[in-house]
Amino acid sequence: MPCKRCKTSPVITLQSGNQPCKNCFIKYFEKKVGKTIREHKLVEKNDKVAIAVSGGKDSLTILSILHNLSLRKKDFEVFAILIDEGISGYRDKTRIDAEEFCKKNDIKLNVFSYKDELGAPLDEIIKKTGISGCTVCGIMRRSMLNIAARKLGATKLATGHNLDDEAQSVLMNYMRNNMEVTARLGPITGIKRDKQFIRRIKPLYFMPEKEVTAYSFLKELLGKYSECPYADQSYRNDVRDLLNGFEQKHPGTKYAIIASFMEILPTLKEKYAQESGKINHCPKCEEPTSGIICKRCQLVAQIKEKLAKS
């Protein structure tokens, strides 16, 4: 069935059943991302938006869209932050993709590495300390991005999370009874505001992963497939397979999860904003924390001690 508008060959089948051609799909995609940004006030006048890039399809897609939007609107600015964990054969490759894209488009790219922060790349940390890669990245990537964004004067931190990522997170938290964590999700994150915490925005929130990949392929942003050698996401993979199976049998499942989640999100945020305790600030790094010394500083001390003994 040719594209309804142009009568040319279609490139994708959308949720609605429409099969747009390349140009109509690109227009549809950018329009829908723009609508998410406007309706949820993800980017406002005079914002300085830091974009977390890995060099993968999601982050280069959002970097490309926000960069073009900033050139057109001229009332906000963007720059990129890349955290180089030091994973040989993986991050070194995607880092090149991010560097090339930023150079070609004249976007300022700020790189921060585990080597500088922790004294060694992740490959060496895992080998010498025995701490799992996912434990290190789960804490370090998040805090390093926040600290970097804050120090560089960002007012927002954009990530490339898409509809599939979010539907998986909502379902995982539900199945693990992590409702407080769920309350922090949404197109703009956080329960309580804190000046040390740069609010995270997810402009691809309503875009299925397949559409993001199609857009990145058509815009020549898609690099060669590569996989983190330490990724241990067995639970997430199970939920992803479950959702994709459901989506095939019952199209619209992922949208339905996010639509119903968006209805309860304001109530969840209100409930946990009242129940959660005071936000402290770590005396070492100034990061927001529910305890005294933040998890990041505890982990950094543990890694440095183990590295020194190795």
Place this chain on the structure above:
Amino acid sequence: MKVYLERTNESKEIKASNVSELLKKLSLNPATVLVIKNNTLVTETEKLNEKDEIKIISVVSGG
């Protein structure tokens, strides 16, 4: 036709008259892949012939 699966870096020779049939033969869920026919992105209804070169890209991130 020649079919290259990027994620697993495998090449296969498979007969199929359209993309939907090809994905069924490979036991792939259409929601998880993109099919590139002769360097062009196509939908599940696209017809295929013996001379076509097919590349299958996974939409799942490897992070």
